Structure formats: C-alpha cells, structure tokens
Amino acid sequence: MILLTSFSPNLSPYSSPVTLPQDLCTCCCFSWRSFPFPLEWPASALHPSLYSHIPQSPRHCLFSHPLSCRTTPLLLIPGPGGARTSVYPSKAIIPRGGSQRVNCSISCDQKATFGLETELTKKEVDRGNNWKVFELSDVQEDISLLCYSNSCPVHTTPLSPAGFPEHVELAPLPLWQPVGEDLNLSCQVSGGAPRDHLSVVLLRGEEELGRQPLGKGEPAEVRFTVQPRREDHGTSFSCRWELDLRSQGLELFQNTSAPRKLQTYVLPSTDPHLEAPTVVEVGSRWPVKCMLDGLFPASDAEVYLVLGDQRLETSITYHDYSVLAEAWIEGHEEEEGTKSLKCSVSLGNEIRKTRGSVIICGFPALSGTLSPPEVSGWTTVTVECEAHAATVVTLNGAPAGPLGPRAQLQLNASAQDNGRGFSCSAELEVAELVVQKHQTLELRVLCRQLDQRVCLGKWTWQEGSEQTLKCEALGNPIPKLNCSRKGDGASLPIRDLRPVKREVAGTYLCRATSARGEVTREVVVNMLCECWSLGPGRDSELPLQVQGVQSLVGVLRSRMLYGQA
CATH class of the missing domain: 2.60.40.10 (Immunoglobulins)
Incomplete structure (x- = not known):
C-alpha cells in the first residue's frame, strides 16, 4: 500500500494519509512541467519516511515522463522544515543546439541523494557536498529541468533554446495605393524562439514606422496600418525581426526581409x-x-x-x-x-x-464665281455664289431677296475695285445645329494710272529742308515707274527723306509702264533759296536763277543789299 494525500489549500502537509492500492500508483504520476500550486510552496515532495517504501516502478514514474491522468491530481507529502533544492540559473536561454551548465544544490541533509532529471544528454562536470554541476548538450526545444532529492522538495527551472526565425517576409503590396487611405501591411515570421524576446519592426526605407511583439502561430503574423503619402511613391517597405537576448548576456540579433516597393497615386474625382x-x-x-x-x-x-x-x-x-x-x-x-x-x-x-x-x-462644296475674273476698267462683272439645295447662301453686297441656295451680284468695275473681296456663306442645318461654309472671291481690274492723287505735278520747297519725293503709279499689273529730268536725264529721287538741294530743281518726265501700256506725267520741282551776287552792279546783269524757276527772293535781296532796289 502507498500513502498519498490530495492537495488542498486548507490541508496540512502532515494530514492523515490515504491508503490506496499499489496498482494505482502508475496513475498518480504528475507532470513536473506544470505544478498545480506555486513552486515556492515547499509541497509536492515525497516524505522521506515514505520514499523507501515505494516500489521502483512508481518511484521512477515520479521523475520520468509524465502520464496523463484523468483523476484529481494527488500530491506527495512534503518533508519537514525549510529544506529545499535549487537550480542555477533559474531561467536560461541559449542558442539552439548549444550546451548549458546547470547547478543543482540542496539545503537539507548533505548525505541526501540528489540530482538533475532531464531528457537531455547530461554530464556531471563538478560537484560539492550539497551541489552538482551538469553540462547539458544539444538543446533543441523548450524543456524544464528537475532538481530532485530524497530529503528535500524538488525544484524545476525552464531551459529555452534561442533560435533565429527561418523566414521573414512582407506580404505583397497592392499594385497601386491611393494617397491618404489606410494601407494594411502584414509581416510574416516563421520560426524563432523564445517568442517573448522576439519583436517585429515595420520599416519605410530605413525609418522605423512601428514595432510589435511576435505572437504565437506558425508562421506568426504581425499587422501594421499606415497612410501612404505622395512622397511614398516608389518607396521601399520591409519587415525586420529582432531577437533581443541582451538581458541573457547575449546580443541583439536581427534580420530584414526583402523590400517591396509601394506605388501611390492621386486621381481627382472630376472627369476629364x-x-x-x-x-x-x-x-x-x-x-x-x-x-x-x-x-x-x-x-x-x-x-x-x-x-x-x-x-x-x-x-x-x-x-x-x-x-x-x-x-x-x-x-x-x-x-x-x-x-x-x-x-x-x-x-x-x-x-x-x-x-x-x-x-x-457631307456638306456639298460652296461654288463662288467671278465672271470674268479679270476685267478692264468700267467693265460689268457678275459675282455668283451657289451651294446644295438644302443650304442658304448669302453674298455680301448682294441686293435683298428671298433666301435660297443661290445669290448673285453685278457691278461696273473700276480701277478702285481692283483687289475687292466678295464673301460667300452657306448654312446647312444638321441635327438642330447650323453648319457654315465660307468662300472669298477677289476681283482683279486691269488698268494703269498716274494722276494727281498719286503723283503731284508740282513741288515747291525751301532749300535745305527735309522732304520726301512721292510719286506712285497704280494699276494692275503694277506698273514700273521712272522719272528723268528733261535735258540731262537726271533721275528724280523718289521715296527718300533727305535735305533738298537746288540742284534737284527742274522739270521731270515720269513714265509708268506695264503690260497694259504706258502713261506719262510732267513734274516740276521748284526751289526757294537766298542767293548773293558776286559784286556791285552784277546782279542786274545776271539775276540768280535756279533750275526750273527764277528766284525772285534772291534777286530782290541782292538789289537791296547794294542799294539798287
């Protein structure tokens, strides 16, 4: 028979034992990985007086792999006093696959039997009266270490291997993201331990936008929300995991995912x-x-x-x-x-x-005609505009009459009509819209002209004044004009602004020539000037004279100066 007691907060560790059949011992193995009471309470240890009476098989059950029992957990009666076991370090994190030294010590009878129970490969590397140091190797997963004794309560400590995440990735971004709208970004991390030392950082370029602890799940997913800006167009985003083991005397480890480029856009709500x-x-x-x-x-x-x-x-x-x-x-x-x-x-x-x-x-062509297109002066000309039957045609200058597809005008062309334009317009109504078409005709009057309006017959100027000689020939085609002085054939300077001299005076013959024939006109240039004689008495014999006209001013002035008025 085995003596056991059930755990209760109000039950003394030395309560009356309960007698159970020996074959039920195998069902009383408890999981030392998860005690149903605080570890600092010195219970759950086998009472020294009872330990030797437990058969080998159930005794092994206490420190071996736990079995799953559906019954209420039963606890072994603890030993007396404050004796206890302890493990150092109380919590350890090491690189995955690495090794760790653990010190298991007791504060009770130094002659007690004690040790370290674990599934890992262990090796005792040092010992003392009440302590032992074990080296554990090839730590691949989280595990609890049990320091046991036949005279002290047991003590457990967790041992966790630190492993880098196998993969970190930023979930694909949308092809385009509107500026100012929320964008959910997802960082996915596979593997990595211990998770309570792992965190995930969202990066925009090298800028940290957010940080969150890495939760459970495989792969674990961490979400962030950002509002992209215009300047984020073409910017790379990435995820970075950080394994911070500096509190364990190790380093801060980190790795960043491949970047993903974001394309932002703004499209106004207005239509083009x-x-x-x-x-x-x-x-x-x-x-x-x-x-x-x-x-x-x-x-x-x-x-x-x-x-x-x-x-x-x-x-x-x-x-x-x-x-x-x-x-x-x-x-x-x-x-x-x-x-x-x-x-x-x-x-x-x-x-x-x-x-x-x-x-x-389809809008039929607008036809405008001049008959004839070129005429001599004082010839009757007919101007006519005509279009499709459904159109309304107008001709500027035509007499008022009923509107229709045809308009006509007759005139007696003169030289003044040369270059005159006639405008034809046609209007067609299409789907309640008026479509217009225009055509311009130009009349050419063949003539030659060199008269008083364009070439004066006489000029009288003060010598030395600035004057412009103007003489033009009109006609169609445009005539060629030439003015030469009678007698010596000197040319008359036309259209030049210059101080006039007495040498310009004279009578000129201006001739306008074109394919229509030739027109001539005589032009006289007079010059007013103050002249002085060479000596007394000579002015009466040789009065001063300018080419083309006698200068009375010069004669009178000369006589007054010499007393011969």
Whole structure:
C-alpha cells in the first residue's frame, strides 16, 4: 500500500494519509512541467519516511515522463522544515543546439541523494557536498529541468533554446495605393524562439514606422496600418525581426526581409475635360483634346480617345500634375452620322471618363464665281455664289431677296475695285445645329494710272529742308515707274527723306509702264533759296536763277543789299 494525500489549500502537509492500492500508483504520476500550486510552496515532495517504501516502478514514474491522468491530481507529502533544492540559473536561454551548465544544490541533509532529471544528454562536470554541476548538450526545444532529492522538495527551472526565425517576409503590396487611405501591411515570421524576446519592426526605407511583439502561430503574423503619402511613391517597405537576448548576456540579433516597393497615386474625382467639334464635314480634319488636372504621378496616367469603336491615334503630353491628350478626327463619307466620342484617363486602380458625340456629315462644296475674273476698267462683272439645295447662301453686297441656295451680284468695275473681296456663306442645318461654309472671291481690274492723287505735278520747297519725293503709279499689273529730268536725264529721287538741294530743281518726265501700256506725267520741282551776287552792279546783269524757276527772293535781296532796289 502507498500513502498519498490530495492537495488542498486548507490541508496540512502532515494530514492523515490515504491508503490506496499499489496498482494505482502508475496513475498518480504528475507532470513536473506544470505544478498545480506555486513552486515556492515547499509541497509536492515525497516524505522521506515514505520514499523507501515505494516500489521502483512508481518511484521512477515520479521523475520520468509524465502520464496523463484523468483523476484529481494527488500530491506527495512534503518533508519537514525549510529544506529545499535549487537550480542555477533559474531561467536560461541559449542558442539552439548549444550546451548549458546547470547547478543543482540542496539545503537539507548533505548525505541526501540528489540530482538533475532531464531528457537531455547530461554530464556531471563538478560537484560539492550539497551541489552538482551538469553540462547539458544539444538543446533543441523548450524543456524544464528537475532538481530532485530524497530529503528535500524538488525544484524545476525552464531551459529555452534561442533560435533565429527561418523566414521573414512582407506580404505583397497592392499594385497601386491611393494617397491618404489606410494601407494594411502584414509581416510574416516563421520560426524563432523564445517568442517573448522576439519583436517585429515595420520599416519605410530605413525609418522605423512601428514595432510589435511576435505572437504565437506558425508562421506568426504581425499587422501594421499606415497612410501612404505622395512622397511614398516608389518607396521601399520591409519587415525586420529582432531577437533581443541582451538581458541573457547575449546580443541583439536581427534580420530584414526583402523590400517591396509601394506605388501611390492621386486621381481627382472630376472627369476629364473634352474639347471636340460638334460637326465634322466629310473630307475635313478637326483636332480633339482631352485634359485632366490634379493627378499624381501624371506620367503614369493612361489616356484613350475613342471615336465610335475606333481608338484614335493620340499624342500625350505630361506636366507635373496634369495630362493632355490630342488627336485628329477625320470625316469620311462612309462614316456619316452621329458618333460617340469617349475620353478615359486611368491611373492606379481607378478610371475617369467623359463622353460626347460628333456628327459627321457631307456638306456639298460652296461654288463662288467671278465672271470674268479679270476685267478692264468700267467693265460689268457678275459675282455668283451657289451651294446644295438644302443650304442658304448669302453674298455680301448682294441686293435683298428671298433666301435660297443661290445669290448673285453685278457691278461696273473700276480701277478702285481692283483687289475687292466678295464673301460667300452657306448654312446647312444638321441635327438642330447650323453648319457654315465660307468662300472669298477677289476681283482683279486691269488698268494703269498716274494722276494727281498719286503723283503731284508740282513741288515747291525751301532749300535745305527735309522732304520726301512721292510719286506712285497704280494699276494692275503694277506698273514700273521712272522719272528723268528733261535735258540731262537726271533721275528724280523718289521715296527718300533727305535735305533738298537746288540742284534737284527742274522739270521731270515720269513714265509708268506695264503690260497694259504706258502713261506719262510732267513734274516740276521748284526751289526757294537766298542767293548773293558776286559784286556791285552784277546782279542786274545776271539775276540768280535756279533750275526750273527764277528766284525772285534772291534777286530782290541782292538789289537791296547794294542799294539798287
């Protein structure tokens, strides 16, 4: 029979023993890994007076692998007094697979039998009267060490191998992340011990954004939440585990995951601005533009212009925070009708669209004629504009009349009408819209002209004054003008601003020549000047004279000076 007692907070260690059958001993083995009472309470130890009476098998059961019993845990009666066992270090963390020396000592009878119970390979390396040192090797997992004695309570201590995590990884990031919206980042760590010394750090580049202890699970997952900024576009994020064993006399170990690059973006809620013609005439070509401001990064935006079901060839220009797409719409006869026009701008995971429509229509040519297109002066000219029957044609200068597809004007052309323009306009209503077409005609009047309006017949100037000689010939085609002085053929300086001299005076013949013939005009240049005679009495014999006109001022002034007025 074996004497046991059940544990109770109110039960004295020396309470009356309970007698149980010997074959139940195997069911009374308790797990020394997890005591049902505080370790500092000196209970659970086998009473010395009873230890020798326990058969070998159950005695071994006490210090061997624990069995699982479904009965209420029963505790061995402790020994008397304050005798106890102890283990140093009380808690140890060592590198996985390494070795550790453990001191097991007792404070009771020095002749007591004591030792260290463990599943690990152990070797006694030193001893004393009441202590022993064991070297434990190849520590691969967490384990509890039991220091036992036949006269003192047992004592346990945990031994944990420190292992680096096998893998650390930042979970994949979204392809694009909107600026300012919460982004959940997940760091996953496989392996590593002890977990209560492991932590995970989230890094943005080299900047630490957050730190959390590594929990349980395999792999263990730690989550962080950040709000990305514009400047985070293209920035790398990573996870780093830290195994801090400095409190155990070891080091701080750490390792960082492969970085992942984040792409942030801003896409405004407004739709793109679309500029396009409402109507495109068959055979014509019109530009179309699509713009959007306030997006980031603008260079990563994609812009599409689609007419009907055909994507237009687009030229895209990027600015700091805007994008501009330009294309051309060509009107083809086989495409007549209303076509949808769509502009879409996509960035990140979002898209903005603007829709419009374009009417492609056939507009028959506007025909404008001058009959004849070139005329001589005082010839009747007919101006006519005509278009499709459904159009309304107008001609500037034409008399008022009923509106229709034809307008006409007649005039007697003169030299003043040379170069005159006539504007024809045609209007066509398409889908409640008015489409216009314009044409300009120019009349050419063939003539030659060299008259008083463009070339004066007489100039009288003060000598030395700055003057511009003006003489032009009008006509179509433009005549060639030449002015030469009678007698010596000297040329008249035309269109030059200069001080005039008396040598310019004279009579000139100006001739305008073109394919239409020749026109001449006589031009006289007079010069006013103050002249002095060479000596007394000579002025009456030789009055001063300028080419082309006698200077009375010079004669009178000369006579007054010499008393011959």
